[in-house]
Amino acid sequence: MEDGGQGPGSAPALPSIHIANEVIGVIAGLAAAEVAGVAELSGGLASGLGEMLGRKPSNRGVRVDVEGRDVDLALHIVMRYGVRIPEVAQKVQQHVKEQVESATGLTVRTCDIHIQGVAFESQEGSDGRPEA
16 A cells, blocks of 8 residues: 555655745845945846836845755845945845845855946935935
């Protein structure tokens, strides 16, 4: 008699949990935005067209590839003018890796940073500091 691979004495199979790539992208995007020096995430042409059509992608500027329990991320970022780009990019990589691994239990294998541009502050706030 077939019992689905579970004989007497074998542990029942644990239910599987699948985290959607979009959820991982949102976590990565929020983590990147928390790093000082990051102006915004840039979604590129496809994201721009989607926004023009009224769709707002929540994982804008983040590409997620999951293979088993390993995650490969690519973030497209606009930096603030005047920051040291390599230092900020390294901080983004580290912070995103920590947040995604902590929230999902998956392992971030790669976190590639693509600098899409530099944001210049055009107006100053009432306290004399540039507005974000």
